[in-house]
Amino acid sequence: MNEPVAEARPSRADKTTSMREAIAAHVADGDTVCLEGFTHLIPTAAGHEIIRQGFRDLTIARMTADVVTDQLIAGDCVSRLISSFVGNSTAGSLGELRRRVEAGALRFDEYSHHGMICRYLAGAQRLPFHPLRSYAGSDVPSVNPEIQQVTSPYPGPGGEPERIYVVPPLNPDVTIIHAQRADRAGNTQIWGLTGIQAEAVYAARRAIVVVEEVVPDEVIRSDPNRTVVPAHAVDAVVVCPGGAHPAFAQGYYDRDGEFYREWSRISADPRRLRDWLDEWVRGTADHGDYLARLGEERWAGLSVGEAWSEPVNYGRRL
Known part of the structure; x- marks a missing residue:
């Protein structure tokens, strides 16, 4: 997975598309798929769409393998995992991941957090x-x-x-990240914890950015330092509000701690886990359907208040 990546994508083209179309176009059986986002902005909705479309024999690269990784493994999508921390985010274990590793049914390439970061850095910089x-x-x-x-x-x-x-370097076939906002060309802005998303995108052959909202070009240009991933590195932009659930998106919604606690009980029971996937992932048309089943009351409980950053003066010629 270390061959040179494709040429830079057209920067100003409109790259917005649906989640279904983006996953179908850029993921294939046997691919190495990177899903990055540290603590918040986890691309859960994209993981669910991979399960819906039934991809197989994937290598999943994720610095902190968590609930969405467990779900992809339970969905029979994954044959190999490249990761460091593995767990249900302070709420317990990942039942399916644990069962398959212990049974020898899942290859697990273990690194430290820093080891994963260095792999992405080597991949992004084309180092050996x-x-x-x-x-x-x-x-x-x-x-x-x-x-x-x-x-x-x-x-x-x-x-x-x-x-x-x-x-060694890590050069995924496709990297998928979640972010707060982007323009239609793919200039992507992240605030809060930025993790290793930019390097994971640069290391990949193809990149899908999932965002809470698409904003006009002038919004992006008004605050350029917040642009973590530029348009030339992006192949597809997907608008998917709430797409990080049960993780949080800084400034948009909070972490669903109740879900993480529920997941420990769900994933501990293989039959209950299969039923959950059939109902909540395979049984939903898309992430909007998933959120509708979650319910307005529960979603409202994840709302956040305002904590605005102070504006800065970039200056202009008079």
């Missing part, structure tokens, strides 16, 4: 590997043969060349 010191004294290299050691060409602290750990 990325060095890091944090595996010294760790057991992680013993369970992942892709974590190697090389001899530095430069003298170390003692004057002699040192041995240092390296990780």
Whole structure:
């Protein structure tokens, strides 16, 4: 998965499309699919659409494998997982992921958080590997043969060349991220925790950006420093309000802690998990249908108040 990526996408074209069309056009069986978003802005709705369309034999790359990863695995979409932290976000375990790893039915390539970041950085920069010191004294290299050691060409602290750990680049076939807003061309703005989304997009051959809203060009241009992913790196823009649920989207809605607690009980029971997928994912037409089933009262309970950032003066010629 380390061949050069395609040429830059047309920057000013209108790339808005439906979730169904974006997933069908840019995901294929056997692909390496990156789903990134750290704590908030998790591309849950995109994961559900992958399940609806029945893709198989995917490699999922996600720095923090959580509920949407568990759902994709339970949906029989995934044969390999590349991740670091694995868990149900302080609320418990991921039942299906655990069962398949323990049964030897899912390949799990384990890294640290920093190891995953370095893989995306190497992929985005087209480097053959990325060095890091944090595996010294760790057991992680013993369970992942892709974590190697090389001899530095430069003298170390003692004057002699040192041995240092390296990780390989990660170049997904497609990266999918969720964000607060973008224009129709794909200039994408994120605030709050920004995670590793930009690097994951740059590392990929194709990129889908799912947003809470599409805004006019002048809104994006009025605050350019908030643009984390530029249009030339984006293939498709999907408008999907609430698409990160049960995660939160900073400034739009809160984290659904009740759902995370429910998921521990759902995923612990394979039959209950299959029934949940049939009802809430395969049994829904799209994410709007999913939110309708969730109910207005529950969604209203996730609303957030206002906490505006102060404007800045970029200056202009008089």
